[in-house]
Amino acid sequence: MKNVAVLTSGGDSPGMNAAIRAVVRTGLYYNLNIFGVKKGYEGLLSNDIKKMNASSVGDIIHKGGTFLKTSRSEEFMTENGRKKAVENLKTRNIEGLVVIGGDGSFRGAQTLSREGIATIGIPGTIDNDLAYTDFTIGFDTAVNTVLEAVTKIRDTSTSHEKTTIIEVMGRYCGDLALYAGICGGAESIIVPEDPLHIDEIAGRINKGKERGKLHHIIMLAEGAGDAKSLQKDLIDKTGESARISVLGFIQRGGDPTAGDRLLASRMGVKAVEELLKFNSSKVIGVRNNQLFSEDIDQALGKKKALDTSIYSMAEILSL
Amino acid sequence: MKNVAVLTSGGDSPGMNAAIRAVVRTGLYYNLNIFGVKKGYEGLLSNDIKKMNASSVGDIIHKGGTFLKTSRSEEFMTENGRKKAVENLKTRNIEGLVVIGGDGSFRGAQTLSREGIATIGIPGTIDNDLAYTDFTIGFDTAVNTVLEAVTKIRDTSTSHEKTTIIEVMGRYCGDLALYAGICGGAESIIVPEDPLHIDEIAGRINKGKERGKLHHIIMLAEGAGDAKSLQKDLIDKTGESARISVLGFIQRGGDPTAGDRLLASRMGVKAVEELLKFNSSKVIGVRNNQLFSEDIDQALGKKKALDTSIYSMAEILSL
Amino acid sequence: MKNVAVLTSGGDSPGMNAAIRAVVRTGLYYNLNIFGVKKGYEGLLSNDIKKMNASSVGDIIHKGGTFLKTSRSEEFMTENGRKKAVENLKTRNIEGLVVIGGDGSFRGAQTLSREGIATIGIPGTIDNDLAYTDFTIGFDTAVNTVLEAVTKIRDTSTSHEKTTIIEVMGRYCGDLALYAGICGGAESIIVPEDPLHIDEIAGRINKGKERGKLHHIIMLAEGAGDAKSLQKDLIDKTGESARISVLGFIQRGGDPTAGDRLLASRMGVKAVEELLKFNSSKVIGVRNNQLFSEDIDQALGKKKALDTSIYSMAEILSL
Amino acid sequence: MKNVAVLTSGGDSPGMNAAIRAVVRTGLYYNLNIFGVKKGYEGLLSNDIKKMNASSVGDIIHKGGTFLKTSRSEEFMTENGRKKAVENLKTRNIEGLVVIGGDGSFRGAQTLSREGIATIGIPGTIDNDLAYTDFTIGFDTAVNTVLEAVTKIRDTSTSHEKTTIIEVMGRYCGDLALYAGICGGAESIIVPEDPLHIDEIAGRINKGKERGKLHHIIMLAEGAGDAKSLQKDLIDKTGESARISVLGFIQRGGDPTAGDRLLASRMGVKAVEELLKFNSSKVIGVRNNQLFSEDIDQALGKKKALDTSIYSMAEILSL
Known part of the structure; x- marks a missing residue:
């Protein structure tokens, strides 16, 4: 293994820059040539690949987003697309590729590894929706x-003295709502994994009011229901209109935390x-604060x- | 003037606590008795009025919201309501009242001054929608x-590399969109005071793309149009779907800035x-960084x- | 176990309020009476102990410091002091006590448990200097x-284009410097556990300059050396004067992170x-993200x- | 006027990037050629001058520091140095220069204007120590x-429940201590412009303690006295040791506020x-929120x- 490339793919998440930096500097530490690919798999197709040095990743560890940019490439999904990608890698004698992204990105890595490119996936997504790892980069x-x-x-x-519904990201996985709900002191948390119990929530609000509670926060994962219909149902059952706040894209940005x-x-x-151990088609994960690697197939099957x-x-x- | 009360009314804004604190401490400095009224005009009706001392306003200058709470009282809009309010004030020999809020709150103050209560208004609203003053508390x-x-x-x-539409508060006044747009480096700013020119915006986006611009931010005041229809129109004219981010209630909260x-x-x-000068039915404003007071009537007429x-x-x- | 008290002791740390809240609400959930003790062990002596309900800990999860206050009590170190403390607890039939603090606070808890008060320690200190647990509350x-x-x-x-020495807290334990150094992209990290190698640091600075590096951050734990003499030595070896920044007490404050x-x-x-299991003289810890309890003696011996x-x-x- | 350069000089301050951006884009708007000079006057000597376009200042409005870098050049203080600077400007037909910095930087601009370069100064310093203007960029x-x-x-x-001395920047001008003291709710503010009254401060602390005040903040400008001797004096007069916190270089950094x-x-x-009006040897200032320009001589004489x-x-x- 002499030449290794790194790319970020799919939705961006804070901490991706820190991951790229670690890949580049570790590679240089072990005397590898490291290449950065722009815009995810798209850059493999368009041959937007540049050699990196230690300074290429200076002053980025604290910045949100990904300086390599990211995208969702449709052409790469085709056989022709993947062929072009492999050619562009082989022309530069790039034998290894680190892919930072979510499950879609890992499936792309898997395909490439079948074509002889050693691929390793790093989980980068704010949703924390990958079953094989406790945490993904960007979630914290x-x-x-x-x-x-x-x-x-x-x-x-x-x-x-109002009730507020805060809608956060999380289409299939309620972790963001769950963790932010507990840590934000939300009175109710609604996640896709557990059906919404409107009577229970209304009951809590009514009980809280009796106790003199000044406000009530409902943390709602976007995949668990619609804020507006929840608002409507609550008017019926509590007599009051809750405010809605949909946090949106700010959740994807920001300087990464120490944890990430x-x-x-x-x-x-x-x-x-x-x-360096000639492993391929693997993803990195963390379980009980210990890092491990696992076959992509196995990881995505969970x-x-x-x-x-x-x-x-x-x-x-x-x- | 021996007894003075203070209340916050209407929408809350960051800095209201600092204003209450200043009213209380200045009153005490001049040997007045100062009373805090809870929940705006509602507290005048329900007689939720408490005497305050220097410690009552300790450790609040840096906190968002208003610790006196606020509300929009419908009962106070009635003649009976106002009568009750005046009675509750007179029972305590409260002769002066400071009202922190927006134009609706000022109109309430005006009515009370006709009943013999000296009232002074302080502009507190994040919208900066009061014509008589350069700035309101909470806007910065x-x-x-x-x-x-x-x-x-x-x-x-x-x-x-996406275009993003950021919708901010401001139903009639575009100041928040204008200032945040300029200071945030937005490429386009859309305010209620100036009709939306969709072709111009689409033109800017297309020109930016040619120049290699990585993203385009459109700052939209809520009163100036609908984010979703803007998004739809832009697809037609630029071929791409912009992301929408509606900032919502976070704009009302947060620790107040130094400026506020x-x-x-x-x-x-x-x-x-x-x-202390026996003035009444006046509002405080700032023009070219100089404070002044003005008749409420006159101020609201602008x-x-x-x-x-x-x-x-x-x-x-x-x- | 029917009556349980909670106190915070020693240096405060962000997250202590969240811990108090959890103790109170969990106690109430299991139908216990929960008492809050003010100013650490001092409040046990002065009998500053109040019964708490769910609202006592409302709106505090997100606030730094400890609303129960904390102190270092010298009187409690005496036998008479401890006797008084035990009396005050027994008068109220308080059988259990949760102590949130560092090693000094745990030793106090240990003494009380010998007097028949069941005590459980929770590690709260920003220094992360307790060997038995991976992390303490406030460190993140x-x-x-x-x-x-x-x-x-x-x-x-x-x-x-300057070199900066940033001095952080950590008298005996370099974890804060180590984690902040790695996550802050510091070029050099100096911890008490490893002697300072001035030539190595100067070498890195000189090498960095050759490579065109614009600045160099040295993260120094306070227990690992003196910023001023480091500055002096670096002038000799690099020809340039580094700036010094001693972060001080801001490190103890701030809203607690999600992690904490x-x-x-x-x-x-x-x-x-x-x-509830009638355990006593134990501390709570976390190892590999799993909570556990351990005898105080054993924990402090590590x-x-x-x-x-x-x-x-x-x-x-x-x- | 066809060719204009811009540089930042002396201590950096947040907002300098926004000022550079405005100079560049306004220049381009009026069809000028705009050049960026690196490292202040040093770049004029070393000929480190580059032509800029609209993208050169993209994505910098929100960033602290100055991307053009800054320095204090000793060579420029010499006649030979200035001669070289003028030559380098004239070779490129640069007729106008915008200098962003403090009084030292303005004096440099003044000298250059005597050599036929039209110079305009913009006040950039966090100290707010320029008499001719209400505010400087970076102060807010x-x-x-x-x-x-x-x-x-x-x-x-x-x-x-401690007293804390917070030492902030400000060698000759106490504005930072004054504004931060008032807005931070400091109980005592000590500025270079007014001698320290230790008895008064001790009196306030003692009076506060009687009233049950939980803490006392003393905001001290660095030019107004030494934190350690203040601490010592306070022990004598209040019986207690205050904590000291010297904020240091963090005051120079950070994303600029909306105001800046x-x-x-x-x-x-x-x-x-x-x-564009062929003015030279002038500085820009703000008085009562209105911009104006003034002769450098006159401005620096205040x-x-x-x-x-x-x-x-x-x-x-x-x-």
Whole structure:
């Protein structure tokens, strides 16, 4: 293994830059040539590939987004597309590729590894929707970003004594709502993994009001229901209109937290070490704070489940 | 003047606490008795009025929202309601009242002054929609809050090379969109005071793309059009779908900035000084960084216009 | 177990409020009476103990510091002092006590448990200097606070192309310097656990300059050396004067991060569950992201060592 | 006027990038050629001058520091140095120069204007120590940065019920201490313009303690006294040791606030417009929120005085 490339693909997440930096510097440390690919798989097709040195990744560890840019490439999904990608890599004698992204990106990596390119995946997505790993790069930042928003919303909802529905990202996985809900002191948390119990929520609001509670925060994952219909149902059952706040794309940005920078750095180092051991078609994960690597197939076959110990804690703490 | 009350009314804004603190401490400094009224005019009706001392306003200057709470009271709009309010004030020999809020709150103050209560208004609203004053308390914080969101959105929109529509508050007044747009480096700013020119915006996006611009930010005031129809029109004219981010209630919260804390402090001091001069039915404003007071009638009669020197600067800087 | 008290002791740390909240709400969930003790062990002596309900801990999960206050009590160190403390607890039939603090606070808890009070310790300190647990409450926030400072310092040190020495807390344990150094992209990290190699650091600075590096950050734990003498030595060896920035008490404050709120919540729940099992003289810890409890004696007997896998990573990444 | 250059000089301040951006884009708007000079006057000597286009200043409005870099050049102070600078400008037919910096930088601009280069100064320094203008670029950000630190320090000083001395920048001008003191709710503010009254401060602390105040913040400008001797004196007079926090270089960094970005943008536009009117040896200032230009000589001849209306307000509000 002499020549290794790195790319980011799919939705961006804070900490991707720290991961790229770790891949580049670890590669250089082990005397590899490291190449950066622009715009994900698209850059493999358009041959937008540049050799990197230690300075290429200077002053980026603290920046959100990905300086290599990212995209979702449709052409790469075709056989012709993948052929072109492999050719462009082989012309430069690039034997190894680190792919930072989510499950779609990992499937792309898997295909390339069948064509003789050693590929290692690093999980980068704010959704934390990959079953094989406890955490993905960007999740800790996203939770903290939601918490900052909750603190701001508390100011105004307390002043007005209002109920607020905060809708956060998470189409299939409720982790962002769950963690931000518990850490933000939400009274109710609604995740896609557990059906919405409108009577229970209305009951909590009504009970809280009796106790003199000044406001009530409902943390809703986007995949778990529609904020507007929830608002409508709550008017019927509590007599009051809740405010809605859809946090949107701010959840994807921001300077990465310490947690994400560290996880990204550790995973970047490990990814290169895997390539040096001639491993391929593997993804890096973290379980109980220990890094590991696993076959992509196996990893993608797992089904993400809600952490019930955390979920049941919400019940106790939102008293 | 021996007994003075203070309340916050209508929508809350960051810096209201600093204004209350200044009213309380200035009153005490001049040996007045100061009373805090809870939940705006509602507290006048329900007699939720408490005597305050220096410690009552300790550790609040830096906090968003209003610790006196606020509301929009319908009962106060009735003659009976106002009668009750005046009675509750007179029972306590409260002769002066400082009202922190927007134009609706000022109209309430005006009515009370006709009943013999000396009233002074302090402008507190993030919208900056009061024509008689350059700035209102909360506006500087709201602009900075929007800028923080823009910085986060930039991370992800640059990584994806996307156009983003950011919708901010401002039903009739585009100041928040204008200031946040200029300071956030938005390429296009759309305000209620100036009709939307879709072709011009699409032209800018297309020109930017030719120049290799990585992303394009459109700052849209909520009163100036609908983000979704703008998005639809832009697909027709640029061939690409812009992302939408509606910032919502986070714009109302957050620790007040230095600018808002200072303005609130200065206005709170001035309001009490006006009462000590036996003035009534006046509002405090700031023009060219100088405080002044003005009759409520006169102040509310003015029509807010866009600052054209700032607006035309946007044209130059968004090149 | 029917009556349980909670206190915070020693240096405060962000997340202590979240831990108190979890103790109170978990206690109430299991139908216990929960008492809050003010100012640490001092409040046990002065009998400053109040019964708490769910609202007592409302709106505090996101706030730094500890609303129960904290102190270092000298009187409690005496036998008479401890006797008085036990009396005050027994008068109220308080059988269990949760102590949130560092090693000194744990020793106090241990003494009380010998007097028949069941005690459980929760590790709260920004220093992360307790060997028996991977992390303490407040550490994640402190690392992130240092990172924010590093980002600000980068702006000015890059503009001036200067070397900066950033001194952070950590008298005996270099974890804060180590984690903030790695995550802040520091070129050199100096911890008490490893002697300072001035020639190595000067060498890195000189090498960096040749490579065109615009600035160089040295992260120094306060226990590892003196910033001023380091500055002096560097002038001799690099010909240039580094700037010094001593971060000080800001490292102790700030809204707790998601990580600290979650850890604090989990530990608070577990502490109460330990008391319900009639356990005493135990501390709660986290190892590989799993909570556990351990005898205080045993826990305090361990010697904290630097995480060598993290420390050696710094070498690779600061290339 | 066809060719104009811009540089930043002396200490950097947040908002300098926004000012550069405004100069460049306004120049291009008026069809000028705009050149960026690296590292202040040093770049004029070393001929480190590059032509800029609209993209050169893309994505920088929100970033602290100055991407053109800055320095204090000793060679430029010599006649030979200045000669070389003028030659390098004339070779490129650069007739106008915008200098962003403090009084030292303005003196440099003045010298160049005597050699036939039209120069316009823009005030950029966090100290706000220029008498001719109400505000300088970077001051609003620095005040807000200090306030963030005060909020963090409050958490821990309230928890411990401690007095804290916060030392901020300001060698000759106390504005940063004054504004941050008032907006941070400091109980005492010590500025170079007014001698330190130790008995008064000790009296306030003692009186506050009687009233049950949980903490006391002393905001000290670095030019107004030494934190350590103040600490020593306070022990004698209050019986307690205050904590010291020296904020240091973080005050120079950080993303610029809306206020600074707007001021910088306005001043950048105005500087170019002055050059287009063939003005030279002038500085841009703001008085009562109105921009103006003034002869450098005249501007530098003024003596900065404390704003007594603000200073006396501190007395009332810190009750």
